[in-house]
Amino acid sequence: MAGSTFGTLFRVTTWGETHGKGVGVVVDGCPAGLSLCEDDIQKYLDRRKPGQSRYTTKRNEGDEVEILSGIFEGKTTGTPISMIVFNKDQRSKDYSNIMDVYRPGHADYTFDMKYGFRDYRGGGRSSGRETIARVAAGAIAAKVLKEMGIEVFAYTEAIGPHSIDKEHWNPSVRDENPFYMPDAEAAERAAEFVEQRMREKDSCGGIVACRVTGMPAGVGEPVFEKLDAKLGQAILSIGAVKGVEIGDGFAATRSTGSKNNDAFCIRDGKVDKKTNHAGGILGGMSDGTEIFLRAAFKPTASIAATQHTVTTSGEEREISIHGRHDPVIVPRAVVVVEMMTAITLLDELLMNMSSRLDKIKAFYQR
């Protein structure tokens, strides 16, 4: 099937493998008239680039984006925007130790089962490099949202057991520590924790949270295309994500109706809510308050410690995966969550325009 496309009106199609010529994306359905250049994309790509700190892989990937179509005189034309990031660090390498063995926690075995064989060089299509294409597409969505007054802000909520403290919440420090945590103190604890994992040749996971402000109310489609459902698909489609929560998520299961229901109130003459356990979504539609979601990232699968596994010919074996791997992918995943959220919201905003006859008539009367 064709699982590399996401979205209905703002439609993103990605391609590329980690050790092929490059990775890229085609964004079809971007509204015409948006000022756009490579810098708008690059600043987001730089947030997921390797080599930013000692806690991310040392691979020097460069990751410079080039826009190939869809822009004329500095503006989007409404036609597909094709973007490419050429792979630079393709140094020839000996894959003999992984080409005929299934790495635990990786997609090696499932790719072989599905397709009969696989591109074993660095994971091929299942590599984290695939998310470059998502970030490039999301950068466009985020810019459109910004024009509409909507801001998407993701950050690391936890590295292993070390969560940020709500008391210390400070978004301005997010970009000042290697973990993208809006709490400098938690970041220090995280650093220690990750160092320990690195010494043990092990890895760890964490939680990325995302907040969206400025969303108009009523966006999202009832039933199967609920805003939370589409966000759920978007976030769970990121490699290594094993869970997603909207608002209070699993904690809500231990609450009661009287506490969990967010009381409506009037604030500044407008409908608002006293609390936001719902994460800004009611009945699958935005309620005009802050959208809040969380994504659970499992520990990096590639570890240098010895693991038990099997070969493609069905023999048991030990394996230890050497190379330049992230001890924790969460920091670099923050921008990916942010971008997938942006893509999803923009698509739903565009679809929502056809919900009311009176608005459609007004639109076409202009």
Add this chain to the structure above:
Amino acid sequence: MAGSTFGTLFRVTTWGETHGKGVGVVVDGCPAGLSLCEDDIQKYLDRRKPGQSRYTTKRNEGDEVEILSGIFEGKTTGTPISMIVFNKDQRSKDYSNIMDVYRPGHADYTFDMKYGFRDYRGGGRSSGRETIARVAAGAIAAKVLKEMGIEVFAYTEAIGPHSIDKEHWNPSVRDENPFYMPDAEAAERAAEFVEQRMREKDSCGGIVACRVTGMPAGVGEPVFEKLDAKLGQAILSIGAVKGVEIGDGFAATRSTGSKNNDAFCIRDGKVDKKTNHAGGILGGMSDGTEIFLRAAFKPTASIAATQHTVTTSGEEREISIHGRHDPVIVPRAVVVVEMMTAITLLDELLMNMSSRLDKIKAFYQR
């Protein structure tokens, strides 16, 4: 937009409101040749029917399904299967207390924001009755899966803070207690807990888990249509679900790579895994082991206790919602989770058939 359709090859389209003439579903793309009659559907509907115990609404809804098309001489023909459940309990009622007020935790406000007005009778389209259509469609999917040796089994893992104990796990008792818990003792604790909430005119939530056995390896589409992503959308599209986990979910964020990676091994001559933290999905594709997921249900929004809210004309007000509401919807949601899982898996199984040229050639040479 058209959010009432789910699936690519096995495609489900639902319709209907709680106080309209009925709810229904069209299942398009069901493979031809499946023996099917109303009883196959009804047994699943009976699991979500109200009035099964003192912990579910007393409404007498009947919920008898009628198949209108797509069957000939007892077998599916490959053409759309239309099913309908007529609404029986439409006793005329006074809605004056909710027609111009936004119930907290409900979709009243967001429906008004999206569409300009709403069917205020019992929630209209956002009512839990909408899930009847999902269950009817899922019953067909489950029957196809069973023919392929795949079993989907959902159950209540927790009611409020009361979880089942793995030591007491006993699937055969699931259908013998009002909570559909595979642990009789936990069900007793749950009963006490729910009684207390009822006395307080309050409500509670809980967790539904789902296990799938018999899935072949390699099913699911990399990138945006990953098996976990589509399951995530399916489950989060159920009203009241605020979180979803695959395998260890959020717990994996506090584990390490060496513990969380499932070691491959050979068992009975076949590739297997020593553990299953991944929940049977690697790289977005089934790995041939048990698929495991969890859904977080928030407490029932409708409570008799007094709540603060606003009217449609922008005035603050108190409200208390009377009527026959479930103090906890989790028991009746178990089968909904099971059915949405079945629908998703069947759709992905069908799409997966085109993944390999050699298999396609063999298919058409017959």
Add this chain to the structure above:
Amino acid sequence: MAGSTFGTLFRVTTWGETHGKGVGVVVDGCPAGLSLCEDDIQKYLDRRKPGQSRYTTKRNEGDEVEILSGIFEGKTTGTPISMIVFNKDQRSKDYSNIMDVYRPGHADYTFDMKYGFRDYRGGGRSSGRETIARVAAGAIAAKVLKEMGIEVFAYTEAIGPHSIDKEHWNPSVRDENPFYMPDAEAAERAAEFVEQRMREKDSCGGIVACRVTGMPAGVGEPVFEKLDAKLGQAILSIGAVKGVEIGDGFAATRSTGSKNNDAFCIRDGKVDKKTNHAGGILGGMSDGTEIFLRAAFKPTASIAATQHTVTTSGEEREISIHGRHDPVIVPRAVVVVEMMTAITLLDELLMNMSSRLDKIKAFYQR
């Protein structure tokens, strides 16, 4: 697969067989706020109803539509509109002469090849009764279009070799003759021609044309979703249609650029065209002038004359098909073409709303 759904934002899903319980349709994505009742639908259904003249089947089908959902207080709510037409004339019949034989020109053989067996009663899903569902859905689309000032008008251009004469073009007589021809004289010639075919136990075909006025310019999506491409799919999906033309169609192949290009001009201060060989579509988008298309209908496949064919067990045989068949289906197909055109245009109008950033911003600022 799921071939019974059409449209992206205005999405139509049909179901039902000619000798089953009924035929129906779910319309998802209809904008909220449209006044709608059964009469709005019935008047279009009456145009395709059998028994209108001696040139259509004598079957008494009734074809009364019932709306089951999606309407509240006389207006569409934005949720799915489910409609059903119960089959009335299901008198038990002897199908032994067609159950094991492939009728020439029908889908009997291909249904068996695809699904392994078929509902042989009157063609099952491939019967012309399936178009009832299209007309019911199209009636809604047409009403929305009318609110926007867009009129869709289809008519019979030719019955066999007898075409209307442009000199006699008179839309007001369309509904006054049994062939829905806007030329009373041509209708008389058609009547004679059809009488002759009936005497010969034979059948004939014809051409339906459709004109659309009031379309704004710029609607349609470049490349694969061009307005002509989607109209082409819509029209060719009607049973018995074997060709479609936009504007001059095949005649344009014998013209020259200087004649076929429609010169732009200014009329009443607005951009207009001096001619309309293009049929109102340039580059796959509406150009603001009249949209014009033609559909070619083959002769009715069911004829009483003796035909050569084979049985399901592979033996050659003669067959003659008795029963109450239309000697020409064109008259009853006129409204089907009109409705499929309406569905397609509305869907494209809704999608087009997201083409420009400035308009999106203005839309959400209100």
Add this chain to the structure above:
Amino acid sequence: MAGSTFGTLFRVTTWGETHGKGVGVVVDGCPAGLSLCEDDIQKYLDRRKPGQSRYTTKRNEGDEVEILSGIFEGKTTGTPISMIVFNKDQRSKDYSNIMDVYRPGHADYTFDMKYGFRDYRGGGRSSGRETIARVAAGAIAAKVLKEMGIEVFAYTEAIGPHSIDKEHWNPSVRDENPFYMPDAEAAERAAEFVEQRMREKDSCGGIVACRVTGMPAGVGEPVFEKLDAKLGQAILSIGAVKGVEIGDGFAATRSTGSKNNDAFCIRDGKVDKKTNHAGGILGGMSDGTEIFLRAAFKPTASIAATQHTVTTSGEEREISIHGRHDPVIVPRAVVVVEMMTAITLLDELLMNMSSRLDKIKAFYQR
């Protein structure tokens, strides 16, 4: 909207403008295990390349394809295949004569109406160069079809009024004349006719036909995704196509049921048909005989002769379009029709695999 994607399981997404950096395509859902290299694509691209004869534009475009992803060790991996053709002949040019004027027969006006502005350099996205991407994608589809024993063969049936003669039908001469006509004599008449148009600074159109052999019976989806409907969309989505016919097309409207119905017979022990007026499709599904379709191409819109038009600021003006334009695009469009047919058929073949429960069970039991 996102109109640059076509197909459900074999999914093609194109991008690029004539005077941008290049044009390209992402093919997602290509089955794994197909041997594929640039040469497989290039040989089809060479058939649409300009400069092949004095009857095509003299532009030297090169049009060399590069594969960027989806291939490993010479075989498709099942992941997206990204292909690019860089634009070579981008010599800087004076567009002042067309940037503020609407060329008759072109998409200039409709692009402006839809998007607010346009890339006026050579037509931008609406240029015929967009079909390069279709041909590259179709080359892959055609290779898969060939592996399955299915051959797609398109050719020029007519240039202006000069049609091939069935008596002279000779497929082997198709590639030996500049018009890709399978009748050398007709090609000579066509040459004279085109010469005359060139002398008049005018252009002409023609008809492309396509035959498909080897299709299994039963492929195609009833109702909206009929094989003829999807072929119709595919063909009408090619720029300059104004009509499409399946089998006898419009000629069938003047036939009778007794003549137009194709009698079934037994040939070599298998079901066959004595004639093929239906063009190999019954009820929207392939009937196992030759598929036949025709596409009507309008005359090239760009002509050097003087035309009347309007400017973007609403003034009437004369224009004559100079440059290196094809006097007739039909010869270069032959391969485009062939490739769009291949893409459509492959997609439908893949979808058809899920039509029968017994076949699905057999597939997964292997």
